[in-house]
Amino acid sequence: MPTIAIYPGSFDPPTEGHKNIIERASKLFDQVIVAIAVNSAKQETLSPEERVTLLKGLFQEYPNIQIESFQDQLLIHYVQKKKAQVIVRGLRTFQDYEYEFQMALANKQLAPEIETVFIMADARYAFLSSTLIKEIVRLGGSCEGMLSLSVEKKLKEKLKKSR
Numbered sequence: 001m002p003t004i005a006i007y008p009g010s011f012d013p014p015t016e017g018h019k020n021i022i023e024r025a026s027k028l029f030d031q032v033i034v035a036i037a038v039n040s041a042k043q044e045t046l047s048p049e050e051r052v053t054l055l056k057g058l059f060q061e062y063p064n065i066q067i068e069s070f071q072d073q074l075l076i077h078y079v080q081k082k083k084a085q086v087i088v089r090g091l092r093t094f095q096d097y098e099y100e101f102q103m104a105l106a107n108k109q110l111a112p113e114i115e116t117v118f119i120m121a122d123a124r125y126a127f128l129s130s131t132l133i134k135e136i137v138r139l140g141g142s143c144e145g146m147l148s149l150s151v152e153k154k155l156k157e158k159l160k161k162s163r
């Protein structure tokens, strides 16, 4: 049976840190589904459609990576619907660890058959978050090495419009 892994997140915007985790996960599992959480309560910079398009563009050469979005629902229900066995998350700091540990335990309680697998952030990207990158771009800093060109272009366009 192929092992299907779901990598859920906001990806608002997808950074080089996310990209690194997705590439590494694609070597570990038969299929990786990058699942963009659509949260109507959260203020979003890029629309779900924009995030799907950007991520699809980044991974078009990878046959075992799929990009999808999922609406407000329990992650575990989505994972079960996709018949996936694994949830992938990235770990950067101790701050991530506390939150991720709690989520992994809650998900284990809800669906013991599903495993959460953590991939340690690459040292080059361990400082990088979508929130930080938006702040850098908004204030005119360089995001070289932090965002793919297509993502940088779209983010600049959106942040300019929202000013």
Ligand code: ADP
Binding pocket: 008, 009, 010, 011, 012, 015, 016, 017, 018, 021, 088, 089, 090, 091, 092, 096, 120, 121, 122, 125, 126, 127, 128, 129, 130
């Ligand atoms: P969420 O809103 O679910 O935290 P994010 O898009 O911020 O969504 O992150 C999705 C996952 O990717 C999380 O597990 C997060 O810890 C991980 N992640 C985010 N940025 C990085 C990075 N630079 N390196 C490694 N993992 C990361």
